[in-house]
Amino acid sequence: MAISARTRAGLPRGAYVYGPSSPVGGKGRKAFPIHDRPHARAALSRAAQSNNRASYRTVEKAVNRRFPDIKTRHHTPKGRR
Numbered sequence: 001m002a003i004s005a006r007t008r009a010g011l012p013r014g015a016y017v018y019g020p021s022s023p024v025g026g027k028g029r030k031a032f033p034i035h036d037r038p039h040a041r042a043a044l045s046r047a048a049q050s051n052n053r054a055s056y057r058t059v060e061k062a063v064n065r066r067f068p069d070i071k072t073r074h075h076t077p078k079g080r081r
Contacts, residue, residue, distance in 0.1 A: 011030060011035055015034060024054050032062075044072060
């Protein structure tokens with residue numbers, strides 16, 4: 001599930017949560033890639049860790065916009081309980 005630097009650099013703006021100017025993820029690095037479902041779930045998992053600088057709510061909103069059918073803490077898709 002690792003993503004190469006070349007692949008990460010080539011991701012469009014909507015495919016990650018934090019941009020290069022954000023302090024999350026390090027200087028000049030796109031953090032929390034959500035370009036596919038496994039990476040979106042991994043981003044939610046990492047953001048839920050207490051020692052992480054990322055805000056779970058920010059990651060959750062980005063994942064819900066991109067993949068509305070993924071269940072998160074504050075969002076349950078219609079038809080799923």
